[in-house]
Structures are given as structure tokens and as C-alpha cells.
Amino acid sequence: MSPPLTSLDRPNSYIGRSVPRPNAKRLLAGRGRYVTDIRLPRMLYAAFLRTPYAHARITGIEVDAARALAGVHLVATGADLAKICTPWTGTLDHFKGMTSEPQLPLPLDRVVWAGQAVIAVVAESRAIAEDALELISVDYEELPAVVDLDAARRPGMPLVNPVAASNICFRTQLDSGRVDEAFASAAHVIEEEFSFGRHTPVTLEPRAIVADYDSESGALTVHHATQTPYQFQDLYARHYGIPEASVRVIAPDIGGSFGMKLHVYHEDMAVVGLSILLGRPVKYVADRIESFVSDIHARDHHVRARMAVDADGKILAMDVHDATAIGAFSTYPRTSVVEGNQVIRLIGAPYDFKSYRAALEVVFQNKVQTSQYRAVGHPIACAVTERMVDLAAARVGLDPFAMRARNVIVDSAYPTASPTGYRFEALSHEVCLRRLRGIMDYDALRAEQAELRRRGIYRGIGIATFVEITNPSPAFYGVGGARISSQDGATVSLTPSGEVRCAISVTEQGQGTEAIIGQIVADQLGLAQEHVKIITGDTEVTPHGGATWACRGAGIGGETALQAARKLKANILEIAALVLQEQPAALDVVDGQITSVATGQPRIPVAEIARIAYFRSDTLPPGTQAQLTVSHHFAPQGYPFAFTNGIQGCYLEVDVETGFIKLLKHYVVEDCGRIINPMLVDEQLRGGVVQGLGAALFEECRYGETGQLLNGSMADYLVPMAMEMPDITIDHVETPTADTILGAKGCGEAGTAAASACVLNAVNDALMPFGASINTIPITPARVLKALNRF
Amino acid sequence: MSPPVDIETEEQVRIRLIVNGRKVACDVAPRDTLVDCLRQQLELTGTHAGCEMGACGACLVQLDGAAVHGCLMFAVQADGARIDTIEGLSESGVIADLQAEFHRRNALQCGFCTPGMLITAHELLTHVARPSRETIRDALSGNFCRCTGYEAIVDAIAAVAAARAATASQGAEGSSP
Numbered sequence: 001m002s003p004p005l006t007s008l009d010r011p012n013s014y015i016g017r018s019v020p021r022p023n024a025k026r027l028l029a030g031r032g033r034y035v036t037d038i039r040l041p042r043m044l045y046a047a048f049l050r051t052p053y054a055h056a057r058i059t060g061i062e063v064d065a066a067r068a069l070a071g072v073h074l075v076a077t078g079a080d081l082a083k084i085c086t087p088w089t090g091t092l093d094h095f096k097g098m099t100s101e102p103q104l105p106l107p108l109d110r111v112v113w114a115g116q117a118v119i120a121v122v123a124e125s126r127a128i129a130e131d132a133l134e135l136i137s138v139d140y141e142e143l144p145a146v147v148d149l150d151a152a153r154r155p156g157m158p159l160v161n162p163v164a165a166s167n168i169c170f171r172t173q174l175d176s177g178r179v180d181e182a183f184a185s186a187a188h189v190i191e192e193e194f195s196f197g198r199h200t201p202v203t204l205e206p207r208a209i210v211a212d213y214d215s216e217s218g219a220l221t222v223h224h225a226t227q228t229p230y231q232f233q234d235l236y237a238r239h240y241g242i243p244e245a246s247v248r249v250i251a252p253d254i255g256g257s258f259g260m261k262l263h264v265y266h267e268d269m270a271v272v273g274l275s276i277l278l279g280r281p282v283k284y285v286a287d288r289i290e291s292f293v294s295d296i297h298a299r300d301h302h303v304r305a306r307m308a309v310d311a312d313g314k315i316l317a318m319d320v321h322d323a324t325a326i327g328a329f330s331t332y333p334r335t336s337v338v339e340g341n342q343v344i345r346l347i348g349a350p351y352d353f354k355s356y357r358a359a360l361e362v363v364f365q366n367k368v369q370t371s372q373y374r375a376v377g378h379p380i381a382c383a384v385t386e387r388m389v390d391l392a393a394a395r396v397g398l399d400p401f402a403m404r405a406r407n408v409i410v411d412s413a414y415p416t417a418s419p420t421g422y423r424f425e426a427l428s429h430e431v432c433l434r435r436l437r438g439i440m441d442y443d444a445l446r447a448e449q450a451e452l453r454r455r456g457i458y459r460g461i462g463i464a465t466f467v468e469i470t471n472p473s474p475a476f477y478g479v480g481g482a483r484i485s486s487q488d489g490a491t492v493s494l495t496p497s498g499e500v501r502c503a504i505s506v507t508e509q510g511q512g513t514e515a516i517i518g519q520i521v522a523d524q525l526g527l528a529q530e531h532v533k534i535i536t537g538d539t540e541v542t543p544h545g546g547a548t549w550a551c552r553g554a555g556i557g558g559e560t561a562l563q564a565a566r567k568l569k570a571n572i573l574e575i576a577a578l579v580l581q582e583q584p585a586a587l588d589v590v591d592g593q594i595t596s597v598a599t600g601q602p603r604i605p606v607a608e609i610a611r612i613a614y615f616r617s618d619t620l621p622p623g624t625q626a627q628l629t630v631s632h633h634f635a636p637q638g639y640p641f642a643f644t645n646g647i648q649g650c651y652l653e654v655d656v657e658t659g660f661i662k663l664l665k666h667y668v669v670e671d672c673g674r675i676i677n678p679m680l681v682d683e684q685l686r687g688g689v690v691q692g693l694g695a696a697l698f699e700e701c702r703y704g705e706t707g708q709l710l711n712g713s714m715a716d717y718l719v720p721m722a723m724e725m726p727d728i729t730i731d732h733v734e735t736p737t738a739d740t741i742l743g744a745k746g747c748g749e750a751g752t753a754a755a756s757a758c759v760l761n762a763v764n765d766a767l768m769p770f771g772a773s774i775n776t777i778p779i780t781p782a783r784v785l786k787a788l789n790r791f
Numbered sequence: 792m793s794p795p796v797d798i799e800t801e802e803q804v805r806i807r808l809i810v811n812g813r814k815v816a817c818d819v820a821p822r823d824t825l826v827d828c829l830r831q832q833l834e835l836t837g838t839h840a841g842c843e844m845g846a847c848g849a850c851l852v853q854l855d856g857a858a859v860h861g862c863l864m865f866a867v868q869a870d871g872a873r874i875d876t877i878e879g880l881s882e883s884g885v886i887a888d889l890q891a892e893f894h895r896r897n898a899l900q901c902g903f904c905t906p907g908m909l910i911t912a913h914e915l916l917t918h919v920a921r922p923s924r925e926t927i928r929d930a931l932s933g934n935f936c937r938c939t940g941y942e943a944i945v946d947a948i949a950a951v952a953a954a955r956a957a958t959a960s961q962g963a964e965g966s967s968p
């Protein structure tokens with residue numbers, strides 16, 4: 001007997017189906033076209049001289065020898081570019097009191113981190129440009145550098161920005177009330193301090209840009225390895241005084257981004273200016289060594305936390321302080337305080353308690369900027385919360401699952417809000433918790449752990465509940481005055497052959513945007529997916545939109561495509577009704593045919609409607625103008641965010657002699673609402689988990705006392721590789737958001753959000769027999785041995 | 792005014808290679824790496840540069856049938872060699888089953904690591920017919936991927952190994968008397 005038919009058995013029902021990505025075949029054949037591959041006629045290459053000092057005054061620049069080198073076309077200093085580019089400042093209005101120094105493409109007289117670009121050379125090849133760099137001499141007068149996070153906060157320390165009053169960029173606090181009372185009445189109070197190291201995205205394709213200014217037409221075309229082309233169209237237009245419509249930003253294949261490729265970098269701004277100065281295309285690709293010192297870094301927090309718990313293990317209150325260092329200035333245009341802000345707002349998010357107090361201090365230091373990177377703030381908030389919950393569970397004498405079951409917001413409580421003010425439409429912590437217990441086979445793992453422990457093998461089990469912010473509304477950046485769109489746009493056309501092209505503002509970096517948009521459009525229009533072409537990443541041909549950040553591709557981009565496709569379908573049916581002398585409501589589209597709703601019988605191919613509309617409009621009734629291209633925009637309304645939730649589990653082994661940690665198995669249960677392509681969701685989750693595991697165990701930007709990055713290469717900075725990574729079991733719960741027709745929420749950051757929290761809990765679980773505890777991430781072998789007092 | 796500087800490294804050396812089955816001659820500077828030569832002179836951009844220090848595997852190509860890092864070799868050192876890049880391996884069809892399986896399982900996201908992954912997989916399966924997952928993971932230990940969780944890549948390689956082994960045993964049965 002065959003299984004019952006489901007909605008997926010209808011033709012063209014692609015939503016919910018694991019179909020492979022059409023564009024991936026090209027990449028598999030080595031036919032990707034990344035910005036690093038682009039070569040334009042008369043193109044020149046830029047390279048940058050970088051400062052070795054973390055903080056210094058520039059007292060002299062000597063560039064004549066470099067200018068004289070054969071093949072060099074331009075040597076530009078900060079002053080040269082300042083003449084044509086207006087400065088930018090990375091603050092947002094709604095972060096009251098936030099400060100940051102204005103930035104220019106290249107500095108005029110002072111450098112603020114080791115590795116900052118100081119002078120640009122443009123030459124016929126990158127090699128010649130690099131030769132020329134060696135002929136430049138810059139005199140520096142070294143200034144005291146502020147390197148350490150805690151030192152930077154102390155009064156009387158040298159100032160990163162000498163005209164500022166302190167090294168504080170921003171301070172804020174939250175207080176939902178009755179915190180002190182809750183602590184006074186608590187049966188148990190748990191206190192802990194955490195520290196999180198800096199890490200950096202290490203996208204495999206480095207940052208890359210080709211700027212092409214045509215002085216005759218005044219038009220600027222920028223091929224930019226970015227996830228947000230519209231944002232850069234706006235920025236290049238405004239800072240270089242070019243009409244927005246004359247600026248085109250093209251983001252072709254992008255070799256990874258994870259938030260790193262949406263910030264403004266000095267070199268990228270400079271390259272646009274260099275092209276304007278020369279009237280020729282200029283290319284710049286950061287090499288890996290440059291990436292380490294100039295891509296954004298992320299995290300870098302010290303958190304103090306307290307939790308009040310009653311005798312039964314019910315959480316009563318939390319009180320936290322997060323100090324985070326962001327480098328010498330705040331990034332533009334999103335700022336560097338969003339991470340800290342999200343840390344204090346996400347702490348405790350899965351749990352039902354009322355009294356919460358938090359303080360955030362964001363401080364400057366002489367290091368490269370930190371900013372938004374996959375799962376902004378989430379891993380910090382999750383690690384702090386989940387470790388505190390485990391410590392509380394141990395104090396009360398509850399199993400970690402039982403502790404969470406007692407404290408998560410119950411699935412029947414929605415809609416509800418967190419004490420920090422996040423409004424939750426519908427989350428599914430309880431069902432996720434039960435599912436995780438099942439897929440882990442928790443009781444068997446505990447039995448195995450106990451058995452091995454008797455033989456001197458120390459395994460740990462860690463779980464972590466999480467909430468992920470997705471589908472942000474204009475309340476995210478718009479209210480702060482940033483020109484960052486929370487809406488997306490799509491233009492959908494029926495071609496004369498009855499196929500569809502959809503130009504959409506959400507962009508593709510490998511996560512499968514083009515595939516899922518194609519699935520949605522084909523599904524809604526009743527066409528085969530191979531007849532739907534998706535176009536992304538070009539401001540000249542796609543409507544304006546926010547593009548890809550904060551997991552908005554499916555939830556916002558997908559909904560935009562869905563609504564656009566429905567509009568086009570209505571227009572197609574209107575023409576079909578005229579041709580067939582029917583009511584539009586009596587018709588539908590199935591598998592490329594206009595069909596009768598009543599009988600399901602095909603009446604006429606969609607391609608025939610298209611042919612008539614485009615080539616034989618004379619046969620349509622007078623006054624008919626076929627609208628077979630529709631443009632549509634969609635911005636989220638209703639809840640300010642759609643929250644994804646879930647839970648992860650981790651099983652690992654700690655070698656107590658060497659401190660090495662072996663990951664054995666990882667588990668994820670998550671609820672991202674309507675799933676469009678389960679395979680792509682699974683792979684997003686796995687990729688995200690592995691990124692989080694790297695952060696948990698390996699990745700740390702280590703600095704020397706003078707502010708030099710000591711491990712700035714792929715030989716020294718450890719990233720997760722295939723050998724160290726476990727297999728990852730994934731299960732889904734589907735609670736669609738009622739705010740959209742599609743019902744999708746994001747999933748791209750869910751994996752990263754909870755992975756380090758899980759590992760932290762699992763390592764501490766493994767170390768339990770030794771009474772040792774670790775609260776620093778990454779958890780390196782040396783730190784494990786230190787916790788064990790063996791180092 | 793400083794005098795113009797002459798750069799010795801601008802000198803060009805002519806090298807001859809067989810790239811993807813075709814004889815080519817390139818004029819390269821002694822400091823150009825093999826990956827520079829492939830990407831810039833021959834416009835074979837499928838070979839990527841991720842770290843230029845032998846740590847990421849994005850630049851792997853086959854030199855006389857063995858995988859080498861294009862970033863760790865000067866172009867002049869490859870003079871006279873046979874080089875196969877992702878483009879050539881794709882066109883000849885020798886890795887078509889690997890590519891199809893990677894596609895089917897979405898064993899790639901941005902695709903920047905993918906040519907190097909495929910070359911490692913191809914080399915592994917040439918030497919080991921039925922590698923364990925552990926062996927596959929070990930073989931991939933020089934290929935960095937920031938996007939995937941590696942698992943789908945391991946699954947794809949294991950599936951191709953199994954399929955090839957099945958075909959081989961059928962072939963063997965067919966040929967037995």
C-alpha cells in the first residue's frame with residue numbers, strides 16, 4: 001500500500017521539499033564567478049601599506065620612490081582621498097550617548113590599530129604594487145596603546161581617541177524590577193564570571209572588490225564581495241557625491257560572508273576613491289594575512305552573572321554585567337554595539353522569570369574593530385545563561401533536562417514577552433526539549449558516561465536551549481537612522497515562452513537563497529522549478545532591499561517572492577479568463593497549464609497566454625493591457641522579530657592528561673517555522689554548529705602587549721577541520737509564524753547560537769569528578785589543564 | 792627625485808605545461824606561483840586561493856596525477872608537468888559521480904572550497920576504494936570549509952566510494968567465466 005498523498009504530492013509543490021540547488025552545479029564544475037575572478041579591461045591593482053603600530057602619530061610620509069617605480073599609476077595618502085570622500089561615523093541615534101571617531105578611507109595623521117591601512121598604491125599588477133610599498137617610508141611616533149579590555153575601562157588609562165573623555169563607546173542598562181528582592185529571598189544564589197576571546201570569520205574567499213568609475217558618464221560600477229549590495233550603493237553614492245542611480249553594485253558569487261562582508265572597510269572605500277581618481281577599474285583582494293588584521297573580529301566579552309533560584313530549582317532573577325571591547329572605533333553603518341546590546345537582551349530568553357537587571361559597557365581599545373558576525377551576541381548570551389542554569393541545577397540537585405523542563409517558558413504560554421522586552425509569538429521549548437532527549441538517547445548516554453568514568457575515561461554531556469532573533473523589522477536599524485532596509489523587493493515576469501524570471505533583493509552566499517526563492521515562486525505560480533530563473537545581487541536589475549543579514553532570506557525575502565508570485569498569478573489568470581471567457585476565480589495554474597478549478601482539467605498552456613499577451617494583444621478585448629511583470633515589496637509588520645528557538649546537545653571526551661577534547665556527537669532540535677527546503681536547513685544548521693564549535697574550542701585572536709596580533713595566519717589561528725568535527729543529528733519542530741503567509745523564520749544562526757554553550761556545559765560535566773570548572777571560551781587544552789590544576 | 796627603480800622580478804621565463812590535456816606555453820615571472828599562472832595567465836579561475844600558505848586546500852590541482860598545492864609551488868617549478876584543474880577534471884567526466892553526489896547532498900555552500908575538496912576526494916578514491924568515514928575525514932584534514940559542517944562532504948564521498956565498489960564488483964562478476 002502506498003502512503004497517503006500529502007500536499008507535496010501535488011505537481012509543483014516545492015515548499016517543504018529537499019530539492020538540490022540549481023546554481024550549485026556551476027560551482028562544482030569550477031565555474032563560479034567570484035569577485036576574486038573578475039578582470040576588466042585596463043584594470044589596475046591596489047595594495048596597501050599597513051602600520052606595524054597599534055597606536056601612533058604619523059609624522060612623515062615619503063612616497064617619491066614608490067611613485068617612480070615602473071608600472072605604478074598612483075600612490076594615494078589619506079589626504080588625497082579625503083578630498084573626494086566624506087567621513088563616516090558608526091553610531092546609531094537610538095543608542096543614546098554613543099560615540100565613535102569619524103573615519104576616512106585612509107588616516108590623516110594617526111593610526112589606531114596594528115594592521116590599519118595607511119597608504120594605497122595602484123599599479124599594473126598586485127606584485128608591482130607590493131614592490132612599491134617597500135619603497136615607501138612612513139615615520140611614526142608611537143603612542144601608548146590600550147590593548148586589554150579591563151585595562152581600557154580603568155580611569156586614567158591612555159585614550160584610544162585623544163579628544164574623547166574616556167574609552168567608553170556606549171553604556172546602557174536594563175531593569176525589569178524587584179531584582180534585589182528576588183536575590184534576598186532566593187534559596188540559592190549562583191555567581192560566575194565568564195570571558196570570551198576574540199575570533200574572526202575566516203571566510204574562505206577573502207574580501208574582494210573591483211571598482212570601475214567611468215569619468216565620461218560619471219557612473220560607478222562596483223563588483224563587491226558583499227551580502228548587502230544596496231547598502232553599499234547608498235554609501236558609495238553619498239560619500240563620493242555620485243547620484244545613487246549612477247552607482248551600480250554587483251555581488252556575484254560570494255565565497256562566504258557570515259556578516260563579515262556587510263561592514264564598511266577602509267580599503268574598500270579607498271578602492272572606490274582610487275578608481276575615481278584614476279578613471280580606471282581598480283581591484284583589491286585582501287590576502288589572508290591582511291584579512292586577519294583588517295576583517296572585523298567578533299565577541300571579546302567579560303561577563304559577570306548572578307542567578308537567584310528557589311529551593312525547587314525555579315529561576316527567580318538574573319543580574320548581569322557585560323563588558324565588551326570593540327577595537328578603536330565602531331563599525332559603519334551598523335555599529336559595534338549591536339552585539340553587546342543583544343547579549344544583555346538575550347540572556348535568560350528561553351526561561352520564565354520576571355526579575356532581570358543588566359548593564360552593558362562597550363569600550364574602545366587599539367585593535368581592529370569588532371562587529372556583527374554570525375549569531376550576533378547569541379553565543380555569549382546562550383553560554384552565560386546555559387552555564388548558569390547548569391550550575392543552578394547542580395546546586396539544587398536536578399538533572400540538566402529536569403532543570404530546563406522546570407524553567408523554560410511553557411509552550412502554552414504564548415504570546416508572551418521576555419523580561420528584556422522581546423515579544424515572543426510562539427516558541428516550542430518544551431517539545432524541543434523532549435525531542436532532544438529522545439534523539440540523544442540521553443539515559444543511555446548517561447549510563448555509558450558512568451561506566452566509562454569508572455575506567456578513567458571522562459566524557460561529558462552538555463545541552464543548551466536557545467532563542468534566535470530573525471526577520472528583523474525596521475525597529476532594528478531604521479529607527480537608529482541607518483539607511484539599512486528591512487524590506488525586500490521582487491520583480492517577477494512571465495516571459496513570452498511561459499517561463500518566469502524573478503529579480504529579488506535578497507542575495508546568495510551559498511546558503512541557497514536562489515533555490516528557495518525559486519521553489520516558492522514555482523510553487524505559487526504552478527510551474528516547474530526549472531522554468532523559474534532567479535536573479536540576485538545586482539542593484540541595477542533587482543529592486544532595492546535589505547538583502548541577506550539577520551536570517552531574513554527565507555522569512556522576509558521568501559515572503560516577498562511569495563506575495564509577488566501571487567500578484568503575477570492573479571494577472572495571468574485575468575488574461576486567461578479573457579481568452580477563455582471565464583471568471584478568473586474559476587481558473588488555476590497547475591504544472592504550466594491554466595486549469596479549471598471545478599474539474600481540474602487543463603484548458604490552455606500558460607505559454608499560450610504569454611504568447612497571446614505579448615505578440616497578439618490585438619486579439620484581446622479593447623483596453624486590455626497585460627501586466628505580466630509585477631514588482632512587489634514587503635516589510636515585516638506585527639511582531640518586531642520572528643524568533644526561532646531550539647536546543648542543542650553535545651557529547652564529548654576530555655583527555656585529562658593532555659587537556660584535549662574530542663567531540664563525539666552533536667545534536668540539534670530547532671524550530672524555524674515553515675521549512676522551505678529541509679536539506680538546505682539541515683546544512684545551514686550543520687555549518688552554523690561547526691562555526692560555533694570552532695569558536696568553542698579553537699578560535700582566538702591572540703594579541704601581544706603592544707597590540708600585535710600574534711596568530712594572524714591560517715597556520716596559527718585554528719579553525720575547525722573535518723577531522724575534529726563530529727557528525728550532527730538534526731530534528732525539526734515546525735511552528736510557522738502567523739505574521740506572514742509563508743510562515744518561515746530564519747535558521748542560519750541557530751547552529752552557531754548554542755554550540756559553544758553546549759560544549760562549555762559538556763566539558764564542565766566531564767570535569768565534574770575533579771571539582772574543576774572552566775568558564776573561558778575558547779576551551780583550549782591549556783585552559784582545561786589549568787582548570788585541573790595540572791598546568 | 793629618486794631615480795626610477797628597475798625590478799628584476801619583472802623578468803619573464805617561458806614554461807611549457809600540459810594543462811587539462813592541452814599543451815600551453817606561459818611567460819611567468821620567477822615569483823609567480825602555479826596558482827597565479829593558472830588563474831591569471833590561463834584564466835582557469837576554478838582553482839582558488841584561500842590562504843596562499845598551504846593551509847586551506849582551495850588551490851589544489853593535480854600535477855602529474857597527484858594533488859599538489861598550487862600556492863606552494865612556483866610556476867617555473869611546474870615546467871614540463873601535466874596539470875589537471877577542476878575545469879579539466881569536470882570536462883573529462885572522471886569526477887562526474889563525485890560532482891553529482893555533492894550536488895544531490897548539498898555538500899557545498901559558497902563553493903569556494905569545493906574544487907579543492909573534489910580534488911582531495913578524487914585522489915583519496917584513487918588510492919583507497921572503500922575508505923571509512925574516519926579515513927575520509929582524515930584525508931580532508933587539509934581542506935578548510937567555513938560554510939558546510941563537512942558531514943555532507945563525508946557522506947557524498949562515502950556514497951561515491953560505495954557506488955564505485957558496487958559497479959566494480961558487478962563488472963568483475965560479469966567478466967568471470
Ligand code: FES
Binds near residue numbers: 843849860861862863
Ligand atoms: S591557497 Fe593553497 S592551501 Fe590555501
Ligand code: FES
Binds near residue numbers: 255939
Ligand atoms: S562551501 Fe564555502 S568554504 Fe566550503
